[in-house]
Amino acid sequence: MPSYVVTGATRGLGLAFVKQLSADSQNTVFAIVRNKSTATHLTALSRNNIVVLEADVTDAKALNLAAAEVSESTGGTLDYLINNAGGSTMLGLTATDPTPEAIEEDLLQNFKWNTISAVHSTNAFLPLLKEGTTKKVACITSGFGGLDVTLQTGSAAQFSYSVAKAALNMVVAKYAVELKPEGFVFLALSPGMADTSSTAVSPMSDKMMAQVHEIMSMALKHFPDFKGPITPEESARMQLEVIHQWKVEDSGAFVSHFGNNKRWL
Numbered sequence: 001m002p003s004y005v006v007t008g009a010t011r012g013l014g015l016a017f018v019k020q021l022s023a024d025s026q027n028t029v030f031a032i033v034r035n036k037s038t039a040t041h042l043t044a045l046s047r048n049n050i051v052v053l054e055a056d057v058t059d060a061k062a063l064n065l066a067a068a069e070v071s072e073s074t075g076g077t078l079d080y081l082i083n084n085a086g087g088s089t090m091l092g093l094t095a096t097d098p099t100p101e102a103i104e105e106d107l108l109q110n111f112k113w114n115t116i117s118a119v120h121s122t123n124a125f126l127p128l129l130k131e132g133t134t135k136k137v138a139c140i141t142s143g144f145g146g147l148d149v150t151l152q153t154g155s156a157a158q159f160s161y162s163v164a165k166a167a168l169n170m171v172v173a174k175y176a177v178e179l180k181p182e183g184f185v186f187l188a189l190s191p192g193m194a195d196t197s198s199t200a201v202s203p204m205s206d207k208m209m210a211q212v213h214e215i216m217s218m219a220l221k222h223f224p225d226f227k228g229p230i231t232p233e234e235s236a237r238m239q240l241e242v243i244h245q246w247k248v249e250d251s252g253a254f255v256s257h258f259g260n261n262k263r264w265l
């Protein structure tokens with residue numbers, strides 16, 4: 001009975017992970033959400049192998065409480081942790097923004113949201129993972145967190161988010177090195193570009209839409225194989241394949257949903 005924890009499970013990729021994993025009745029899926037009352041898509045699935053637990057991923061105490069609930073249910077073990085919750089403030093701010101306060105606030109917010117959250121979550125579930133059979137932790141990052149993609153596309157956009165995801169990639173490498181002797185497999189996994197609008201809480205503002213269009217044109221220009229965003233289901237399916245195939249000797253890598261560091265979209 002493999003057990004999975006997925007953070008950020010109310011919508012988007014997190015929801016798609018939970019849907020696919022819970023389709024196999026052998027799996028137990030712990031879906032971590034910020035607020036159970038907004039987890040309507042999860043509730044609608046109505047599967048008895050999904051356990052919905054509340055925790056804000058920027059809150060270490062809340063994650064420890066969620067881990068205690070998982071532990072009670074599994075007898076102290078966990079096989080897979082998918083640190084998916086995160087996101088971008090999409091402010092359109094670049095490194096040369098003239099307001100130091102704006103840069104600092106945006107960097108700190110993105111760090112808490114995309115980097116420190118994964119550390120809190122990993123540490124909360126680590127004692128359970130140590131008792132698990134697979135010891136696999138996937139942190140959902142972004143191609144924007146890679147030097148190659150940034151330099152190849154010449155994109156200065158998504159400044160704080162990119163810096164925070166780059167830091168997340170290093171977090172993964174550090175855990176991989178420290179826990180390799182115990183058989184852990186860590187992975188920084190980019191999901192490609194997935195259109196999550198069908199489960200979004202509100203329609204995008206014009207400013208956000210303009211940024212999405214800018215990113216899309218950049219992607220179409222620089223990635224010849226890119227034909228447009230994929231569905232969250234397709235991205236989750238491809239990412240799960242990578243997670244399941246990943247081996248301890250490859251631990252710490254930063255790869256895309258294609259399972260390599262050559263093709264990002």
Ligand SMILES: NC(=O)c1ccc[n+]([C@@H]2O[C@H](COP(=O)([O-])OP(=O)(O)OC[C@H]3O[C@@H](n4cnc5c(N)ncnc54)[C@H](OP(=O)(O)O)[C@@H]3O)[C@@H](O)[C@H]2O)c1
Pocket residue numbers: 007008009010011012013014032033034035038055056057058084085086087088140141142143190191192193194195196200
């Ligand atoms: N979609 C893409 O194309 C894409 C591309 C590159 C990387 N990513 C990464 O993939 C991950 C998922 O993205 P997505 O597109 O699926 O995003 P999304 O549709 O905006 O969903 C984000 C999920 O994370 C949850 N969440 C956000 N902050 C949280 C917090 N502090 N505590 C607990 N849960 C929190 C949200 O819960 P609420 O409902 O409570 O807000 C929601 O369930 C993110 O790490 C993102 O950076 C996505």
